[in-house]
Amino acid sequence: MTQRDTIPVPASPPPLTCEVLIIGGGPVGGLAACALAQSGLGVIVVETADPAELARPGTDGRSIAIALSAKRVFDGAGVWPLLADEAGPIMQIRVTDGAAPLFLHYDHDSIGADPFGWIVENTTIRRAIHQRLAHLPAARVFAPARLVGLARDKDAITATLDDGRVIRAALVVGADGRGSTVRQLAGIGVRRFGYGQSGIVTTVAHAKPHHGIAHERFLPSGPFAILPMTGNRSSIVWTERLHLADRIVNQDDQTFLAELTTRFGDFLGEITLAGPRFHYPLTLQLADRAVDTWLVLIGDAAHGMHPVAGQGMNMGIRDVAALAEVVVDARRLGLDVGGPDVLERYQRWRRFDNMLMLGLTDALVRLFSNDVAPLKLVRDLGLATVQRLPGLKRFFMKHAMGVVGDLPVWENAVLERVATPAF
Numbered sequence: 001m002t003q004r005d006t007i008p009v010p011a012s013p014p015p016l017t018c019e020v021l022i023i024g025g026g027p028v029g030g031l032a033a034c035a036l037a038q039s040g041l042g043v044i045v046v047e048t049a050d051p052a053e054l055a056r057p058g059t060d061g062r063s064i065a066i067a068l069s070a071k072r073v074f075d076g077a078g079v080w081p082l083l084a085d086e087a088g089p090i091m092q093i094r095v096t097d098g099a100a101p102l103f104l105h106y107d108h109d110s111i112g113a114d115p116f117g118w119i120v121e122n123t124t125i126r127r128a129i130h131q132r133l134a135h136l137p138a139a140r141v142f143a144p145a146r147l148v149g150l151a152r153d154k155d156a157i158t159a160t161l162d163d164g165r166v167i168r169a170a171l172v173v174g175a176d177g178r179g180s181t182v183r184q185l186a187g188i189g190v191r192r193f194g195y196g197q198s199g200i201v202t203t204v205a206h207a208k209p210h211h212g213i214a215h216e217r218f219l220p221s222g223p224f225a226i227l228p229m230t231g232n233r234s235s236i237v238w239t240e241r242l243h244l245a246d247r248i249v250n251q252d253d254q255t256f257l258a259e260l261t262t263r264f265g266d267f268l269g270e271i272t273l274a275g276p277r278f279h280y281p282l283t284l285q286l287a288d289r290a291v292d293t294w295l296v297l298i299g300d301a302a303h304g305m306h307p308v309a310g311q312g313m314n315m316g317i318r319d320v321a322a323l324a325e326v327v328v329d330a331r332r333l334g335l336d337v338g339g340p341d342v343l344e345r346y347q348r349w350r351r352f353d354n355m356l357m358l359g360l361t362d363a364l365v366r367l368f369s370n371d372v373a374p375l376k377l378v379r380d381l382g383l384a385t386v387q388r389l390p391g392l393k394r395f396f397m398k399h400a401m402g403v404v405g406d407l408p409v410w411e412n413a414v415l416e417r418v419a420t421p422a423f
Contacts, residue, residue, distance in 0.1 A: 018044040018140075019337055020327065021159055021169035023147050023182050025051060027064065027122065028299030028316040029175025030129035034077040035324040037139035041331060044167055045133065046159075047143035048176075055127035061201045061278040063227060063235035064125060065090070065214075065310035067117040070317040082128035087118035088229040091212030097368065115212070117310075119227045119235055121203075147176075150185045150295075157294035157338070171327070171338030172295045178285060180301035186292045192285040195365060197222050198245035199307055200238040202277035203229065204260070207269025210234055216309075217263070218368035222282075223308045224263050233274055237307055238263065245279040282306055284362055290351065291343040298323060303354045305361045308368075315357055322349050 020036055022029045025047030037043045053059065066074065066087070074080040093116060095104040108116055133139045142161065149160035150172065159167045174182030183190065215226040222239025229235055238260070240248060248259060253273055264271055285304045290297045299316030306312075323346055330342045 015158060015166035015168040016044065017168050018042045019169065019331075020044075020171045020173060021046070021157075021167050022173040022175055023159070024174070024176035024180075024299075024301070025130070025141060025143060026054075026175065026177070026299075027125045027129065027313065028320060029173065030126065030133065031073065031077055031079065031317065032173060032175060032298060032320045032323060033139055033141075034079055034129060034132050034136065035073070035320055036327060037133070037136040038078055039324065039328045039331075040138060041327065041337070043139045044169070045139065045141045045143070046145050046147055046161060046167075047141065048146050050144050051126065051130040051141065055123050055130065057121075057123055058276050060122045061203070061276050062122040062280075063119050063201075063203070063229060064122055064313045065117050065119055065227060066317075067311075067314045068114050070314045071118060073317050073321045077132070079128050079132045082131050083120055083124050086124045086230055087120045088227075088233075089115035089212050090117045090119065090214045090228060091115055093214045093216065095216045095218075097218045116214075119214075119229050121229075121235075147181050147185070150182070152293050152295075169338075170294065170336060171343075173323070174295065174297040174301040175299050176301055178283070178300045178304045180287075180297065182295065183287055183297055183301055186295055188292060188297070189288040190285055191288070192283055193362075194242075195222075195282045195284070195306060196242050197239050197282045197306075197365075198242050198279045199282050200236070200240055200245055200249055200277060200279045202236050202238075202260075202273065203233055203275030204236060204264070204271045205231075205233050205274040206271045208232070208267075210268060219263065222365070223368065225307075225310070226264065227310075232268075234268070236260065236264075237310075239282065239308075240279075242281060249277050249279045284358060286355070286358060289347065291347045293340075294338040296323065296338075296343055296346060302350075303358060305358050306365050308361050308364050311357055311361060315354055318353065319350055322346055 019042045022033050022043060022045045025033070025045045029045065033043045033045045071080060091108050093106040106116065108114065130141070133141055142165070145165070146162040147159055148162050151158045156168050156170055157172050159169065159172060161167070172182060174180050176182055209232055210228040212228050214228055217224045221241050224239065225237040227235040227237065248256065251259070256277065257271070257273055261271060283304060284306060287297055287302045290302045298319040302319065303315065304312065305315070326342050326346045327337045330337045330339065335342065
């Protein structure tokens with residue numbers, strides 16, 4: 001073969017580039033993409049599933065309690081108007097311990113005009129986020145696609161996808177859940193603890209209006225929550241022993257509804273099933289660290305907690321708000337958005353808050369998920385004490401709204417923009 005006949009080897013296409021690559025397009029990762037892209041940073045989102053399929057009603061079963069401070073992040077990112085009509089406000093919260101006569105009751109009127117939060121179906125959140133991303137010029141979504149490799153050098157981080165695409169970014173954000181591929185590829189360890197419980201979730205319709213009242217009932221098998229949705233509907237989060245949950249979920253509708261009714265009661269009249277049912281094993285987990293070279297973990301990739309008190313998603317949204325603030329600040333000052341000082345600021349800010357909430361939710365589960373008489377007396381007296389002390393009660397109500405602590409500007413409804421879009 002002559003030199004003229006030599007077949008040239010095609011050159012590999014140059015890698016795609018962006019400022020921030022987000023792995024995981026769920027509520028936390030997708031919201032982070034909206035926040036950063038709206039601020040002008042070039043963002044690519046990689047999601048393993050088809051967003052349209054994830055947003056299809058009936059594919060999840062979970063509803064999310066979005067606290068007031070988290071709602072402000074959705075608002076600042078331009079997502080809230082796309083889901084507001086399907087968000088059920090929480091006007092009151094009633095906490096009881098089984099059949100004990102002592103209880104704790106919160107009323108939003110005691111501290112202001114805003115609701116404590118809103119209940120929104122997970123599929124509704126996903127749909128709204130991807131609608132918003134589709135209208136942000138600085139954002140691109142690759143889905144379905146999967147991360148298979150990460151390589152770092154002194155300047156940036158390079159990701160390889162299963163379809164062969166290569167993406168080079170100043171920062172990779174791991175928002176890919178409890179089994180995070182980003183965390184594994186970065187060699188970040190994680191500590192896990194199983195509760196021996198599973199969370200059964202479904203939606204019910206009822207004859208009487210709920211008036212925006214959320215109920216948290218502590219039963220020996222774990223908390224049972226009735227959360228107000230739009231219309232005469234409520235979302236159920238039913239904690240059950242792990243070995244029983246699968247059997248309960250797979251019962252026929254009539255038998256399942258009978259078991260549900262014994263826990264729900266008849267205070268809202270007749271109830272009927274209004275959605276599919278699922279169950280999810282409940283664990284506590286914490287990554288050894290939330291940052292690495294050119295890399296950060298947010299949401300369940302960094303920390304996962306029991307759904308008692310409904311704070312898991314809200315802590316992930318607070319991660320989004322803090323990350324958006326430190327990254328946007330760095331961009332405005334001309335600094336490397338994935339630099340060690342920027343990421344260390346994020347980790348210092350969020351680590352204590354997340355560990356504190358993990359500890360509080362774990363303590364609640366251990367204290368209330370039993371029928372031990374001395375512990376029952378202690379917790380019932382505790383509920384009654386908070387109920388009778390207005391100052392302490394207001395503090396807990398503000399905590400439920402997420403408006404205590406060192407809040408990022410995003411949670412104070414302040415949106416700082418970067419002037420020049422990347423695309």
